[in-house]
Structure formats: structure tokens, C-alpha cells
Amino acid sequence: IAAENRSSKLFSFESVSYSSANDDIQLPPGYQWSVVAAWGDSINGASKNIAPDVSDTAADQESQFGMHHDGCAFFPIKVNGSESIKGLWVTNHEYTDDGLLHPSGMEPWTAEKVKKSQAAHGVTVSVIEKSASGDWAVVTDKRSRRITAYSPCAISGPAAGSVYMKTAFDEKGREALGTLNNCANGVTPWGTYLTCEENFNGYFVKTGKPNLQEARVGVNTKGFGYRWHEHDERFNLDKHPNEINRFGWVVEIDPQDPDAQPIKRTALGRFKHEGAVVTIAKNKKVVVYMGDDQKNEYVYKFVSKKTFNSANPIENKKLLDEGTLYVARYDADGQGRWIALEHNRNGLTAANGFPNQAYIVINARLAADFVGATSMDRPEWVAVHPKNKDVYVTLTNNSDRGSQIPLNAANPRASNSMGHIVRWSEANGDSAGTVFKWEIYTLAGDPNSTQAHLRGNVIGDTLGSPDGLWFDRRGILWTQTDISTSTLGKGAYANLPNNAMYASDPASKEFRRFLIGPKGCEITGVDMTPDLKTMFINIQHPGESPSERSDPKNTKVISSWPDKDKFTRPRSATIAIWRKDGKEVGL
Numbered sequence: 370i371a372a373e374n375r376s377s378k379l380f381s382f383e384s385v386s387y388s389s390a391n392d393d394i395q396l397p398p399g400y401q402w403s404v405v406a407a408w409g410d411s412i413n414g415a416s417k418n419i420a421p422d423v424s425d426t427a428a429d430q431e432s433q434f435g436m437h438h439d440g441c442a443f444f445p446i447k448v449n450g451s452e453s454i455k456g457l458w459v460t461n462h463e464y465t466d467d468g469l470l471h472p473s474g475m476e477p478w479t480a481e482k483v484k485k486s487q488a489a490h491g492v493t494v495s496v497i498e499k500s501a502s503g504d505w506a507v508v509t510d511k512r513s514r515r516i517t518a519y520s521p522c523a524i525s526g527p528a529a530g531s532v533y534m535k536t537a538f539d540e541k542g543r544e545a546l547g548t549l550n551n552c553a554n555g556v557t558p559w560g561t562y563l564t565c566e567e568n569f570n571g572y573f574v575k576t577g578k579p580n581l582q583e584a585r586v587g588v589n590t591k592g593f594g595y596r597w598h599e600h601d602e603r604f605n606l607d608k609h610p611n612e613i614n615r616f617g618w619v620v621e622i623d624p625q626d627p628d629a630q631p632i633k634r635t636a637l638g639r640f641k642h643e644g645a646v647v648t649i650a651k652n653k654k655v656v657v658y659m660g661d662d663q664k665n666e667y668v669y670k671f672v673s674k675k676t677f678n679s680a681n682p683i684e685n686k687k688l689l690d691e692g693t694l695y696v697a698r699y700d701a702d703g704q705g706r707w708i709a710l711e712h713n714r715n716g717l718t719a720a721n722g723f724p725n726q727a728y729i730v731i732n733a734r735l736a737a738d739f740v741g742a743t744s745m746d747r748p749e750w751v752a753v754h755p756k757n758k759d760v761y762v763t764l765t766n767n768s769d770r771g772s773q774i775p776l777n778a779a780n781p782r783a784s785n786s787m788g789h790i791v792r793w794s795e796a797n798g799d800s801a802g803t804v805f806k807w808e809i810y811t812l813a814g815d816p817n818s819t820q821a822h823l824r825g826n827v828i829g830d831t832l833g834s835p836d837g838l839w840f841d842r843r844g845i846l847w848t849q850t851d852i853s854t855s856t857l858g859k860g861a862y863a864n865l866p867n868n869a870m871y872a873s874d875p876a877s878k879e880f881r882r883f884l885i886g887p888k889g890c891e892i893t894g895v896d897m898t899p900d901l902k903t904m905f906i907n908i909q910h911p912g913e914s915p916s917e918r919s920d921p922k923n924t925k926v927i928s929s930w931p932d933k934d935k936f937t938r939p940r941s942a943t944i945a946i947w948r949k950d951g952k953e954v955g956l
């Protein structure tokens with residue numbers, strides 16, 4: 370890497386080089402890491418830890434960390450004047466690999482296994498504390514809890530109580546059981562956690578032809594193979610056609626109050642929610658940026674009707690129930706527009722098939738199609754610069770671009786296998802506004818590739834399939850990758866390491882490799898302590914078998930990280946990262 374590409378003033382760590390043999394965490398010199406909590410660890414230090422033969426029951430799993438950690442956040446707890454030695458640790462558990470979850474995998478398939486699979490989904494709230502040596506451990510606290518795929522969640526906002534939300538189990542349409550496929554996240558200025566429901570369609574099956582609304586979210590006869598419907602009829606759309614409308618939302622959780630129900634905030638729209646990054650606009654309105662992660666889908670934002678007031682915590686908790694949902698259009702001239710998805714605006718009328726706002730938020734994709742939103746290459750995380758409020762979105766990849774769907778200015782590469790990052794500035798720095806100027810920040814790629822369309826224009830280290838994206842308060846743009854296990858180390862990815870994490874400098878656009886994960890993993894989720902001396906990230910699906918769910922006993926896992934010989938199955942885990950010299954991470 371040329372010296373001029375090593376000019377960032379934001380960070381000075383040494384780029385991590387790699388070898389294909391790596392099956393652990395690799396960091397720059399002077400850094401250390403340790404596991405904080407892996408799948409099956411007790412959420413409070415008191416309940417039982419996972420058994421080596423994974424014979425734990427669904428009830429055991431209800432007080433253990435779930436599977437496949439994803440988005441996450443640290444909420445400080447003040448101890449002796451410090452906010453950086455203890456905190457609430459909240460983490461999503463996106464999905465399960467049932468071949469790994471049960472001693473006998475998916476054969477035979479039983480009601481107890483479905484219940485355990487559901488218990489391994491959702492969110493964990495726990496409390497963690499730093500030791501004198503710098504590592505972190507889970508401690509006992511009354512706030513610790515698991516939220517699973519069957520925990521009662523309130524439904525609020527425009528879809529609550531509507532005809533589309535009512536089911537045989539909930540005649541009022543105001544309380545859903547559970548949250549699932551909790552991918553990325555967000556944190557509000559009033560101290561709550563947002564968990565985002567992504568591939569919710571994968572849990573449902575329907576024998577007949579899906580209707581328009583079902584087809585638009587990908588309902589089919591098999592789902593993704595979770596097979597919950599075989600023992601829990603809620604997931605059988607033939608019997609309970611509205612149940613699916615109760616998933617695909619952003620869900621707000623108060624980590625301080627273990628009795629507070631999670632709340633599905635329907636004003637933010639229903640789609641395959643990746644994350645929900647929150648910022649406060651100049652006029653104090655709350656703005657939430659959100660990606661819909663599927664090929665050719667859209668970028669959205671929500672602007673609250675009322676304003677944030679730090680002195681009014683009770684009112685703040687209602688801010689996400691009323692406001693305007695917008696979808697983005699990225700025009701070829703570099704201008705962008707936010708188009709309101711609001712009943713009787715922009716043609717979203719009953720005559721055009723949009724009878725009311727409940728229907729519009731539930732079928733946000735149909736409304737966004739109608740108003741001419743720009744189709745994107747799988748919008749994943751969004752990040753907002755802490756000072757200038759510029760907005761960045763990862764477009765992870767899209768093999769259909771240029772064939773099934775036309776190229777456009779914001780998605781300019783055919784069969785985009787490496788992905789890219791788009792950034793924009795809202796006009797006048799007004800996050801609540803409706804016009805912006807956008808540009809491509811970086812086309813990911815391998816500068817040494819023999820194929821021009823795979824080279825990209827990355828300044829610094831090779832990068833592919835960007836997914837996790839987060840700004841720390843110094844303005845370092847942390848970028849995490851999710852190259853699928855089936856393509857890792859092959860084809861376009863032949864010269865790239867295992868999934869990794871990079872620091873990027875918005876001024877110079879440099880990307881510098883900070884961490885490489887073990888085999889078969891994805892790096893996702895990140896937060897730091899307020900003193901910036903500890904970073905937390907999640908290692909998701911280490912050792913993932915390329916055949917994954919089609920291998921019902923997961924005999925083909927390619928790693929047993931992090932336990933190695935002690936425990937034969939790989940476990941997703943949160944890790945803490947710190948410097949031996951005690952200075953800020955990333956400097």
C-alpha cells in the first residue's frame with residue numbers, strides 16, 4: 370500500500386495482514402481480545418451454561434445467550450465515577466443453525482426443538498463488567514433478560530389494531546408474540562435499544578399461491594427451512610394469514626426495565642429491516658435511517674412529528690409512533706429526494722390500492738415501488754457522521770444488477786459482487802429535510818483483480834461485501850464485511866481474507882484493516898465504551914458450513930472457534946478488544 374494511502378489523521382494502527390490458514394481473531398500489534406459471552410453462556414452468571422453436548426432444553430436456552438449474535442450496544446452503568454467499566458450489554462441473535470443447536474440436529478424434528486430454536490432467537494439484555502486485566506465478564510443483575518421469538522411484544526403506531534394485524538390469538542391486533550431475525554440495531558438518545566427484524570418471511574410457509582402482499586416479501590411454500598410451522602401453527606399462513614404482518618418491524622426495548630414489553634414501532638414501516646440509526650435533526654425531530662436488505666430494495670428514513678426533549682423522558686418514549694416515513698430516490702445528477710409514504714400523498718390513495726396508512730406501513734415496499742424509489746444493491750447498515758451528519762449506507766452486493774434489474778447511477782456495476790458504499794449530505798445539514806446530494810464513497814474490490822469490474826476504487830486495503838457500518842464519536846467509520854461462506858476465498862474473493870473489520874477516514878476515504886475473524890464467520894455489530902478504551906464486536910456464525918441448513922447435523926463445520934478442542938461446535942460470540950498500553954482503540 371502506497372505511503373500516501375496511509376495518511377489518515379484519525380487512526381495510526383498497523384494494517385492487519387492475513388494468511389488463509391487463519392482461524393482466530395487477528396488484530397494490529399499491541400491489541401488484545403477476549404470472549405465476553407458466546408451462544409449458550411448464562412445471561413446473568415447464575416443460570417446454567419451450555420452443556421458440551423448441547424443437551425440444554427428450551428427452558429435452559431431462555432436464560433442463556435442466543436445463537437448468532439448480530440447488532441449490539443453498550444449502555445454505561447456508572448461505577449466510582451466511571452462509565453466505562455460496567456454496562457448493560459444488549460445483543461441481537463439473528464437466526465439459528467438447528468444442525469448445531471440440538472444434539473441430533475434436525476432429525477427427528479420435534480416441538481421441543483422448535484421451542485428451543487425460538488428461544489435461541491431474539492435479544493439478550495445482560496450486564497457486563499471489566500476486570501483489572503482488561504477483559505470483560507457477565508455479572509448478575511436484575512435487568513438481565515432474554516427476549517425470544519415468543520416473548521409478548523406490544524404493537525404501536527399506525528398499524529396497531531388494524532384489520533391486517535388481528536389474528537386468532539390476538540383479536541385486538543395489538544400484541545405479537547416474539548421478535549425474530551434480529552439483524553442490526555440502533556440506539557435512541559433516550560436510552561432505548563432498537564432491534565430490527567430482517568428476513569421474517571423465512572419462518573412462514575403457505576401451500577397456495579401467495580397474494581400480492583405476501584409475494585412482495587418473499588412468501589413461499591418452504592420458507593428458509595426453519596420448519597417451525599410443523600409444531601407451531603402460527604407460522605402456517607394457510608391457518609393464520611395475518612401472523613406474518615406482525616413481523617418485519619423495528620422493535621424498541623428499554624434495557625433498564627426488565628418488565629417493560631418490547632414495542633413494535635409500525636410507523637417505521639415493515640420490510641426486511643437491517644438496522645435503524647437514529648440522529649436528532651436541527652429542529653430536534655428524531656430521524657431514523659433504515660436499509661431494507663434484499664436485492665433491489667430501498668433506503669428509508671422516518672422523521673418524527675414531535676421533537677426530542679432530554680428533560681421529558683416519558684414523552685420521548687412515544688416519539689417513534691408518529692411521523693413521516695420516506696423512501697429515497699438517488700437521481701443520476703447526484704441529487705436525491707425523500708418521498709413521503711403517506712396516505713393521500715404522492716398518489717398513495719385508495720383508488721390506487723392504498724386504502725389507509727396501516728396498509729402503507731405494512732406494505733411499505735409496495736408503496737415505495739409506486740412512488741418510484743431507487744432500487745439498491747442490498748442496503749445494509751446506515752451510519753451518520755457524528756459532526757457533519759453526512760449519511761453512509763453499505764450496499765453489500767447484488768448478483769442481479771445489470772441483468773434482472775437495470776443499472777442506475779447509485780448502483781453502477783453489473784453483477785455487483787464486491788458491493789459499495791454511498792454517502793450523502795442532506796441539504797443545509799438538515800437531517801429532517803427532503804433533498805440531498807449523494808456520491809459513491811467507495812466501490813469495494815480487489816485492486817489486483819484481473820477483471821476490471823472487480824477492482825473497485827478502494828483507497829487502502831482490499832474490501833468486499835461491506836455490511837456493518839458505524840461511526841464512533843471521533844468520526845472513524847468502522848466497516849465490517851459479510852462475504853458469504855460459499856464465495857469466501859474463491860473467484861472475486863480469491864485474494865481477500867476471512868471476513869474482516871476496517872477503519873475508514875471520511876476525509877481521505879482510506880480503509881485500513883483492523884481485524885480479521887476466524888473461518889466461516891461474519892463480523893457484525895460494534896460499540897465502544899465512552900472512554901473508547903474497549904471495543905465490542907460480534908463474531909457471527911464462525912465455522913459456518915458452506916452447506917449450512919441443508920446439512921441438518923452440521924457435520925461439515927469448518928472451525929470450532931472460540932473453544933477449539935474444549936467444545937466441538939463453533940459458537941457465535943461477543944468479544945472485547947483493548948490495547949495493552951490502555952490507550953484508545955483505533956488511534
Ligand code: FEO
Nearest residue numbers: 552567643662749
Ligand atoms: Fe442480517 Fe442483512 O444482514
Ligand code: CA
Nearest residue numbers: 552749836837
Ligand atoms: Ca448484516
Ligand code: CA
Nearest residue numbers: 749765836851
Ligand atoms: Ca449481509
Ligand code: CA
Nearest residue numbers: 463851891909
Ligand atoms: Ca448474518
